[in-house]
Amino acid sequence: MIGSNKIKDILQELGYKLNDKGSYWQCAAVYRNGDNATALQIYKDTGAWKDYVQNTPFMPFKKLLILTLNTNDPKELDKYLNKEEVFFLSEKARDSVDKLEVEEIYPDSLLEKLLPHYKFYNDRGISDDILIKLKGGLATRSQMYQRFVFPIYNEYGQIHGFSGRDLSGKEGKPKWKHMGKKKNWIYPAYVPTQNGIFIDEVSRDYVLIVESIGDALSCIQNGFLNVLVSFGLDLSSKLICSLIAFNFKSVVLGFNNDSNQQDNRGMNACVKNYLKLLDYYNIDKIKICLPIKNDFGDMDKSDFLKWQTKLELIQKTNQIPKVISFAKKMKLSKKLNKNLKLLHEEA
Numbered sequence: 001m002i003g004s005n006k007i008k009d010i011l012q013e014l015g016y017k018l019n020d021k022g023s024y025w026q027c028a029a030v031y032r033n034g035d036n037a038t039a040l041q042i043y044k045d046t047g048a049w050k051d052y053v054q055n056t057p058f059m060p061f062k063k064l065l066i067l068t069l070n071t072n073d074p075k076e077l078d079k080y081l082n083k084e085e086v087f088f089l090s091e092k093a094r095d096s097v098d099k100l101e102v103e104e105i106y107p108d109s110l111l112e113k114l115l116p117h118y119k120f121y122n123d124r125g126i127s128d129d130i131l132i133k134l135k136g137g138l139a140t141r142s143q144m145y146q147r148f149v150f151p152i153y154n155e156y157g158q159i160h161g162f163s164g165r166d167l168s169g170k171e172g173k174p175k176w177k178h179m180g181k182k183k184n185w186i187y188p189a190y191v192p193t194q195n196g197i198f199i200d201e202v203s204r205d206y207v208l209i210v211e212s213i214g215d216a217l218s219c220i221q222n223g224f225l226n227v228l229v230s231f232g233l234d235l236s237s238k239l240i241c242s243l244i245a246f247n248f249k250s251v252v253l254g255f256n257n258d259s260n261q262q263d264n265r266g267m268n269a270c271v272k273n274y275l276k277l278l279d280y281y282n283i284d285k286i287k288i289c290l291p292i293k294n295d296f297g298d299m300d301k302s303d304f305l306k307w308q309t310k311l312e313l314i315q316k317t318n319q320i321p322k323v324i325s326f327a328k329k330m331k332l333s334k335k336l337n338k339n340l341k342l343l344h345e346e347a
Contacts, residue, residue: 007047007061010080014068018042022237029053031067038155052156103181106151106159111135114149120167121148125300126217133198134191134217139164143179150213152180153190157197161185163213163231176212183236187229188216189246199246207248208289209235209273211255211266215296222304230255233269240280250285251277252311257290266290271326275339283346288323289314320346 011018011027018025019037029039029051042049047061065080066072114137118128131137136150147164154160161180166173189199208227210216219227226248230239233255243251253273255266270288277286289311292303299307320343327340 007042007044010065011042013080014065016040020241022241031064103154103160103184106162108159110159111137111151113141114139117148120165121217124218124297126221130217130220133193134188138167144177147177150187151191152185152187153192153197154184155186155190157190157192163187165214178231182231184238185229185231185236186239186242187213187231188220189228189242204246204248206250206252206287207243207246208252208254209239210296212295212297215254215256215291218296218299218304222299222301224304233265233272235273235276240277244280250287250315251281253286253288254290254296256295257293259290260294267326268330271323271330272332272336274323275327275332275336275343278339278342283320283343287311287314288319 008018008025011025015030016025016027017037018027021041023045024041024043026038027040027042028034028037032054034053036053039053040049040051042061042064047064048058049061049064050056050058062077065077069076071077114135116128116132117138118126118131121131122128134150136148139145139147139149144162144164146168147166149162149164151159152161152163161178161182161184163179164177166175166177189197191198203226206226208219208224209230210219210227211230211232213229216227216229219225228239228243230236253270255269258264258266267288267290270290274286274288289307291299292307292310293299324340324343327336327343332340
């Protein structure tokens with residue numbers, strides 16, 4: 001299969017101005033003289049692409065080349081491709097690419113099946129207004145049965161996943177269940193609102209990264225709107241790209257505070273992601289500020305006031321020595337160890 005570097009070279013030679021989004025590029029549809037810089041999504045490893053403005057299905061890269069050159073002449077195509085390279089995928093191979101790379105998009109009509117039963121979150125201090133704004137509701141059937149479900153929107157306003165919180169309380173049942181590719185989720189940034197998308201309603205001074213939707217709900221309820229969910233202990237490449245694209249001036253890592261355990265997994269994860277973010281942010285633009293309690297979902301209004309005071313102090317504090325101390329106790333990859341050396345130089 002053709003390599004991503006060759007795909008990039010071909011596209012740029014044909015006039016496509018590529019915006020790097022991690023595993024894929026975004027660009028205007030040059031083949032139809034389009035000027036919308038987010039119209040096309042082209043995956044780097046396969047060249048599979050989709051025109052979101054014209055709502056095409058995902059198609060093989062050769063189809064884009066044919067449309068751009070306005071010819072199916074093998075001689076013309078070979079000017080860009082080596083003859084020995086496999087470009088026209090077999091049907092079986094194409095299906096395999098689709099399964100690996102193409103996300104499922106869910107119809108908005110599924111939201112009509114969610115019931116407005118908000119008591120579970122009301123009891124935890126979350127208002128109806130926030131739950132309605134996030135379009136959440138109780139599922140009474142199918143894979144999300146007895147879960148409070150939140151739809152996950154992509155940058156095109158499409159639902160590309162669901163995250164459901166268990167309300168049954170059955171022993172052994174996972175607290176959260178996800179449908180879709182979590183690594184591509186930027187939540188709740190793209191939830192549609194009356195004024196556009198959620199992220200446009202907040203200041204870009206800093207963004208707080210938390211582990212779960214439950215944490216985000218409490219933050220939003222208490223006025224901390226600059227919040228995004230990692231859905232785990234690692235920042236995906238898509239999330240990091242989005243942080244940069246949204247032009248947040250600084251990043252605050254606030255994973256769960258497991259201070260009552262010998263190994264504070266939340267703090268360790270924050271340190272790893274701190275080192276990872278050094279590839280994209282200046283050292284003084286990354287801070288770690290864990291919740292006052294185990295997680296933000298456990299905090300009440302007074303706790304958030306204390307946390308805000310703590311954050312204001314941390315923003316003025318040099319955290320490098322603390323990060324170095326934690327990092328020394330952890331098993332880090334070679335890349336993270338390289339970034340750790342940068343911290344030693346700054347300390």
